[in-house]
Amino acid sequence: MSAPTLRSLARELGLSRTTLSDALRGSPRVKAETVARVRAAAKAAGYERNPLTGAVMSQLRRSRGQQFRGVLAVVEIIAEGHSPLAVRYNDALMDGISARANALGFKVERFVVGPQGLSLGRLDTILHTRGIQGLILLPAVGFPDLSALSWSRYTAVYADYFIDHPPLHCVCCDHYRSMIALLQELHARGYRRPGLFIEISLDERLQYRWEGAFLALQKYLPGITQVPALQVQGLSREAFTAWFRQYDPDVVLGHFPEVMDWMKACGAKLPKTHAFVCLNSLRTAGDCAAVDFQVPQLGSRACELVVGQLLHNEFGVPSQPSLTTMLGRLIEGPTLRPRVAAKKKKAAAQPVAV
Amino acid sequence: MSAPTLRSLARELGLSRTTLSDALRGSPRVKAETVARVRAAAKAAGYERNPLTGAVMSQLRRSRGQQFRGVLAVVEIIAEGHSPLAVRYNDALMDGISARANALGFKVERFVVGPQGLSLGRLDTILHTRGIQGLILLPAVGFPDLSALSWSRYTAVYADYFIDHPPLHCVCCDHYRSMIALLQELHARGYRRPGLFIEISLDERLQYRWEGAFLALQKYLPGITQVPALQVQGLSREAFTAWFRQYDPDVVLGHFPEVMDWMKACGAKLPKTHAFVCLNSLRTAGDCAAVDFQVPQLGSRACELVVGQLLHNEFGVPSQPSLTTMLGRLIEGPTLRPRVAAKKKKAAAQPVAV
DNA sequence: CGAACAAATTCGGACCGTCCGGGATTTTCG
DNA sequence: CGAAAATCCCGGACGGTCCGAATTTGTTCG
Known part of the structure; x- marks a missing residue:
């Protein structure tokens, strides 16, 4: 009686261990009301899920299916005619991103936002229906405002020095x-x-x-x-x-x-x-x-950051944004x-x- | 076929997963000849044991129900009398590190290196025997040289601007x-x-x-x-x-x-x-x-970085060190x-x- | 009103690596 | 020759996750 487990708690509640597990992690697969009920019961029973075990299990479970673990969106914000330099920079970033994403079992898709591309609302819809949760934002001219996206669904990195709307983690050269x-x-x-x-x-x-x-x-x-x-x-x-x-x-x-x-x-x-x-x-x-x-390495690092957060189920705007930089050569x-x-x-x- | 598991490898060899597991860990329960054969096959198939997974499973099996925590080492390098300011800074870092580590299923142990503490060789031995693989290095006076540690066993972050021996990822205020x-x-x-x-x-x-x-x-x-x-x-x-x-x-x-x-x-x-x-x-x-x-947040970020690498089974000195910074308030x-x-x-x- | 269909919600199965009790085989010894 | 001991290997269970399938609920249309 000393250590309530996922399974014993599930029996008590008349639910399956799967539902319990999903509910405790706040998966959208479980009804919000059930989530609340389960969490209350877990708290009452003094059940604590072991985060480390969870992370390890997640890896193990995932590693079997191999290959395709998901899609990352690379979002390019093009306000006006972008310079050839910006094109070269973004392409170099893409090289690094694609390579790293592939190695980690992710595929990459590029989306263009702006007057000649998608509206933010449209992008939001597309990402949602496609089930894409990881975003890498390529550098944009000026200080872009992406606060219109439903950030609670995504985890993202901006591949430039600074973004304030919303304040995201950034990756850039030092x-x-x-x-x-x-x-x-x-x-x-x-x-x-x-x-x-x-x-x-x-x-x-x-x-x-x-x-x-x-x-x-x-x-x-x-x-x-x-x-x-x-x-x-x-x-x-x-x-x-x-x-x-x-x-x-x-x-x-x-x-x-x-x-x-x-x-x-x-x-x-x-x-x-x-x-x-x-x-x-x-x-x-x-x-x-x-x-x-070393732009490709920057892209690679950005990719690692996003994937890391995806694997830890961390979505939304970070509480405190950070800037990751690498030295030029x-x-x-x-x-x-x-x-x-x-x-x-x-x-x-x-x-x-x- | 790119991700061999213990079980798939066992099938191939006509042995049970248990025997494989024991053999790879060098248990005396398995015949020496079998151990050699299994290890050779594992190497050939590219099977890699994730030590963290092993630790979790071990504790899981051994003390059923009890919360298992991984261990991170916080290493403090004290050359001479450290100022009260450094003490306060390190304590604030520790607060953030401990809190985040706890949330991620790890506990933290502090080691002091220097004339009044451990030698590097001694630290290396202790970490090895204790099976500790994640290190957070607190800021040291000057530019410390830690290249004497067996880095291929560890994954680490330095909580200051820069370290060159060896070149590690760093976390610091911007x-x-x-x-x-x-x-x-x-x-x-x-x-x-x-x-x-x-x-x-x-x-x-x-x-x-x-x-x-x-x-x-x-x-x-x-x-x-x-x-x-x-x-x-x-x-x-x-x-x-x-x-x-x-x-x-x-x-x-x-x-x-x-x-x-x-x-x-x-x-x-x-x-x-x-x-x-x-x-x-x-x-x-x-x-x-x-x-x-916002020193505690820095510690928290450093912790996340190390744990992320641990979970991904990434050890050794990074190919390209990065610097992660956060804004002061x-x-x-x-x-x-x-x-x-x-x-x-x-x-x-x-x-x-x- | 009910059938057909879609969406939301829950469930069951398979899985990871470890430890331990126990089974199968071989060796030792009375 | 038989029993005990030693050696070697296996199966089950553990806790939590993921994915596909099953079940329930809701919606549209004839």
């Missing part, structure tokens, strides 16, 4: 730390006048993580000649040339590979006298050093001096983690 | 975004000369996230009078007073509540003429506005003007997310 690591690496290679050339709107979206890290490290790395960052609203050759001539940064960090030509026009030899590192490898054609965000290129091997162990061919 | 949000909130409340007063060693450990965010936002928030940040190596009343008199910041952000008295001595009235926000609520006694890192206090209710919906009593 631009701040990537910049820190990049500057430290450049410093180790002997560069002392790093210059940041950035379009304001790009960094604003990232809450100034590029420039924040740049400003802080410019101040604290030893022996640095501070070059003021050049912010522009649009790409302007004149502005760049004037800035480059005035401050003569020995390594330019920026998003636009076009400036390499402008630097050369000013007499710079890459990588002999000056260097250039593109802040986003997706913008390059492999002809310069660049920061690689420096891809070597002909526009940057390789690291001088101070110790023998550092292999130049290896990509250096930044 | 100091950068917390500062951004704090400055935006202060700006919305009408403050225009925020001043940052910070000890270098504190921010250096955070890769200058406080100051990086401060520098960037000082530059981009409209109508700001830039007050240069005051960095100190130790707390000095003279340096602070000189800085405060010279630049007259209308809100001081810093770690040390002591400066409130110094500000008052300079003629400041809190919160009438000036304000103070402590950058770490654990340093305050509730007598001033402060940033709350602004706790209102008598040293800060409340937000002026522009719209009626903003309740002053509610803590504003920063």
Whole structure:
């Protein structure tokens, strides 16, 4: 009489153990009234389901059927003509998502929301009828509002820095730390006048993580000649040339590979006298050093997060959203001096983690 | 055919599932020759035993009905006398960890590593014999090296920004975004000369996230009078007073509540003429506005991460470490003007997310 | 009003890996 | 040769989950 079990409690209530199990977990298969009745009885009898055992059983039961465990929806919110860069970014994300989802036994379907695609209400209906519960939201322009979806049915991750409507878990590259690591690496290679050339709107979206890290490290790395960052609203050759001539940064960090030509026009030899590192490898054609965000890995991590929550039956908006980030990598290129091997162990061919 | 189970493998070998189970665990009940044969076949078929499942089943069978709990190790690395602040931080983490672990069916045990505690080798042995596989590492001074543990046996999370030996997943507060949000909130409340007063060693450990965010936002928030940040190596009343008199910041952000008295001595009235926000609520006694890192929630998240990996049978060092962060919150206090209710919906009593 | 059909709700079966009692076979020994 | 002992292996039960099937309830239409 000391330890009430699922089965004994079920007998007492005149229900099957299955119904009890489903009711206690709040499965929609059981009538709401029954759920309430069962829970009250369980509480009265002092029954506590063992969550660890439950999780393990769930896995065991699932592993038999193998293969197909469900469908994940990848939701793309397209407000207006999206740039080719965004397309490349999203495709890279998709690669990582699909690969990981497949390995975990999930299939992926892509939905497009926006003027040319589905309305939110329509998406909600489709997901509901298809029984899709896991969502991965691809980065959208601006700050999208998805609060119209019935969130209590879904578990989701936003593949960007931040979403407030609703506040979901996010997965994104760590631009701040990537910049820190990049500057430290450049410093180790002997560069002392790093210059940041950035379009304001790009960094604003990232809450100034590029420039924040740049400003802080410019101040604290030893022996640095501070070059003021050049912010522009649009790409302007004149502005760049004037800035480059005035401050003569020995390594330019920026998003636009076009400036390499402008630097050369000013007499710079890459990588002999000056260097250039593109802040986003997706913008390059492999002809310069660049920061690689490892986007597929981000997608993979996002996928793991969603699947993890699905398996734990956690739905709805999280009580406290979190941001999961991963460090970018420096891809070597002909526009940057390789690291001088101070110790023998550092292999130049290896990509250096930044 | 991709997921061999104990039973399917047994059928194939013409043995019973029981014998298989015993053989794989090396029970003396099974003939040595059979053990070898079974193990070889299991390896060939790609059968993998999930240790957590084993533990659950074992307890289930042994002590029927009794609640089985898995065990997580919380590892504290204490190099020298740890500050009372670190103690408070770790205790808050533990609260969150314990609560979440409990809900997930785990219990927590604390291990202390260091000169006054266990050696790494000893810890490794203890964890092995106790069969503990999930580790949560509490923040350590400096950059600890734990590579001596047999990592292939464990899955772990480090509850701080960064660990490189080995590179593990980390969970930490998002100091950068917390500062951004704090400055935006202060700006919305009408403050225009925020001043940052910070000890270098504190921010250096955070890769200058406080100051990086401060520098960037000082530059981009409209109508700001830039007050240069005051960095100190130790707390000095003279340096602070000189800085405060010279630049007259209308809100001081810093770690040390002591400066409130110094500000008052300079003629400041809190919160009438000036304000103070402590950058770490654990340093305050509730007598001033402060940033709350929501440490228990961080612990909770760390716990979820470890348990998730345990359930998925993922051990060893991750191929690509990630950092999971959560936003701090602004706790209102008598040293800060409340937000002026522009719209009626903003309740002053509610803590504003920063 | 009732039949046909759809949706909602509940149930039964199969399953996971472990432990223990016990069965089957072989070995030891009187 | 027979009995006891040793060795090796098997079946049942455990608690909880999942899925398909069965049963009940509700709805539409002739």
